[in-house]
Amino acid sequence: MVLTKQKIEHVAMLARLKLDDEETELFSEQLNSILAYVEKLDDLNTEGIEPLVHVLPINNVFRDDVARPGMPREELLANATMVEEGQFKVPRIV
Amino acid sequence: MVLPNYEAVIGLEVHVELKTQSKIFCSCSTAFGAEPNTQVCPVCAGMPGALPVLNRQVVEFAIKTGLALNCEIAGMSKYDRKNYFYPDLPKAYQVSQYDQPICRTGYLEIEAEEGKKRIGINRVHIEEDAGKLIHQGAITTSSYSLVDLNRSGVPLLEIVSEPDLRTPREACLYLEKLRSVLLFLGVSDCKMEEGSLRCDANISIRPRGETRLGTKAEIKNMNSFRSLERALEYELTRQMEVLEDGEEVVQETRTWDEGQQATFSMRSKEEADDYRYFPDPDLVPVVVDQEWVQRVRESLPELPDAARQRLMEQYELPAYDAGVLTMTRDTLDFFDECIRHYDDAKVVSNWIMGEMSRLLNQHNLEISASQVSPSALVRMLRLIDEGTISGKMAKTVFEEMFTTGKEPDVIVKEKGMTQISDESALEPLVVQVLEANPEVVEDYRGGKTKALGFLVGQVMKATRGQANPKLVNQILKRHLDKS
């Protein structure tokens, strides 16, 4: 599979990244070379193999349903660049 | 609403917030209505490095719900990330369940017009809620928005029905029934106005007799049962008109505008959300064995269908009454508590469905918030039975009980509302009324028995409603039949 320029732009949109023409060019070259490399996996027949998500066989890790205070609001907001009325401020949505 | 040539195919996706103490992946409180951003920690704020740990109660509630909806409970379920950017979604992914939900293939029975009907449940899965965005005015004109993360990480169940619903009415009945089941289970408070019950609909139409599905639209933003029905009706008509014009229905998401009573296109699917679901490596699978399922099954409370049956069989209540009394757990509990101390179920039912529900609606209250306790209602019914107050006076007393929370005896005493049951006190009044209305007396004797009612009314009026109507009736009859 080859990553076209169009596909790169679509992926950049999904990832919320802006690439200029030069970067698009460069990335498409680099990503294609990486993809060509990982296509090595196609040599393997993996039919019927269970995908491995967790290396450890751990299940059912739970906490009890007990409410505790969160963090002080000033601390929560301390790293935000725009705050108003105790909330995070963002520019218009549409 | 009936479209003669078309049939609607409707499926509902219902989100309910679970009534846990703490959030799904952290210990922050889920309490509604707190000051913005005061119930937030690094986990639900999506701070770098913060990791989720699943709340056991969420799984417990999901199994409960699954069993009540006749679902299969998955032996193994897992958590996936649904990736998308939105300012109310702190991690830029929502933890949800994609291909291995905790519950699958169940059904819910509704009382449709043509009788009982099973609506298939495709799946029930666990996910987390997002925060809230507060716009300055409408979203479309707002120059900025504010983000409150108190709701971020509140546990949700998404309950997805099969496309088995055929009319907007059925969709409403399904949602009402689902709500009552969830309320009986005690897993959610299901308040549409607070957003703890939310409903999206997929709707398409097809010519009657056609078995293939038409192109569907997804309808969002229906904030009440009423708007669900209205929105679906609107959408049905819209889609029919599109087809009648020889055009095609577009697959899209549409939003219901309450003000304009219409649906509007939000975006077409071509902008293609690509959620890139994949298993969340920070969360481990949940394994539910038969023992766990059995334990939850044994803890299930009586559900609306069983309660309804019980009311009809044990108290011989009409189906309608039984249906209303089993809409919510609290209503049924109220009824059951009354009936423990009072024999006449129908009388209790009438008061709950009548005055009680009228006043609750008027004050926009839930029965659990009512100041009238079951024992107070029973006490008042006894005052009627004892002849201390009339049924008409009781309405006044009840309203006073409802607004002040006072005991009925106290109200009767304070207002001097005791019924006049003394024959010697009523006798002269009856004579006065008869003398003042000779023509009516004539009518009665001429066979117009209805005239009696008018005369009773006149006596009641003269006593400002305090006369015992039964007694007045008797005395009047005695006088009228005498000569």
Add this chain to the structure above:
Amino acid sequence: MELCGLTVHELKDKLKKREISAADILDSCLQRTHQVEEQVKAFITITEETARETARVLDEKGEYPGLAGIVCGLKDNLCTRGVRTTCASRMLEDFVPGYDATVVKKLKAQQAVILGKLNMDEFAMGSSTEYSSFYPTRNPWDLKRVPGGSSGGAAAAVAAGQVIYALGTDTGGSVRQPAAFCGVVGMKPTYGRVSRSGVVGFASSLDQVGTITRDVTDCALVLNQIAGYDHMDSTSANLEVLDYTSSLVPEIKGFKVGVLQEYFQEGIHPGVKETIKRALLKMEEMGAIVEEISLPHIKYALPTYYIIAPAEASSNLARFDGVRYGLRDLEADNVEEMYINSRSLGFGPEVKRRIMLGTYVLSAGYFDAYYLKALKVRRLIKNDFDRAFEKYDVLVTPTVPTAAFKLQEHARDEDLLAMYRSDIATVPANMAGLPAISVPGGFVDEMPVGLQIIGKAFAEDTILRVAYAFEQHTDYTARKPSLGVK
């Protein structure tokens, strides 16, 4: 020798005998840092004041249990309450967490003297620390060379005598590879052995906190303090933690050592090959049974890694949207513009590349071919290891096929894959979640070479024992870089 050049256990002895104070150790490390930091550039943030305060309080009390009083450094992706945690990214240049990572809490509870936050490749993506958004760190053995990465600052600081030990993170070799390049000991414990809570996530299913120390004894001492179950990390293993110092036995007679053949074929530097072969002979001399072994799927580990790690990273790094923390384009007219501009300005090229790659392999139509396929191959790789450990106590490889390369050597873009191949021998342990340690195994052209020892899950004690025995029979850890302590 100056104090800053000693090991944890040597300093503990001196503290215990009251020969020195915590302030003496700190002074020595600070002095050293003032001498060499200009050249090495190991730190992003130096927390001299709080370090002095910790040392002062300790010295007042005069007791030094555990790691108390020993100067250490933290890779800058471990969250530290009140101290900025940048991940060496413009994105988090001003980010100050309100919480400590669990490992940091544990060190603080031990009254470790934390000297500061160490340089790294941005968000731990890279193998040279050249992808730090601030400046590259240099290898104390040769300032023209890289220290490795992504925990390059941590390895360089330990090698240069600026701190006595450091904590790093290892997703595909990020602790072991720089440890090998800098001639120190780097351990990646079993996945789940050490809590990830408060570790800025790169690839959650692979990330693990690791130690960088001057010798194997120190590795055991530090691991003792950071290992263990954490209720704040669902993937943390609820297993008893051994006292790892009890595995420091200089004897491995009869131990079965499997040598992974795949890492002695093409791509390995002849000098490295020779060095490791010598190390293996040494092990044989010590009585170990050394055999060659081949794992059929191990050659697929690196391509599998370059699907799984970017996929998880693309999702983990999506939270950097400018809303709650991190760099933000304040001029953005709408939310979409804010996202795009903030992220494009905040992330460097390698991070963007991996986010792009990860987004792509998860996207509709490609998920099965790449991501799902990789998860299945990951299973095959793990199965290979499981089978090998039925027969062998440990598996060994060169940690890296080469010694430290020169700065800019792989900067040319066509060399991207060459840079990635630097992790070829370290990635498999992450894929299978196994513990692995890199110990100094010799030198090539005056540059250190690392020997990697891989164990079965939770057998940190076994690899520590083999590493310790090897160390005791060689003198490679004794050699210090030219820039090091005389």
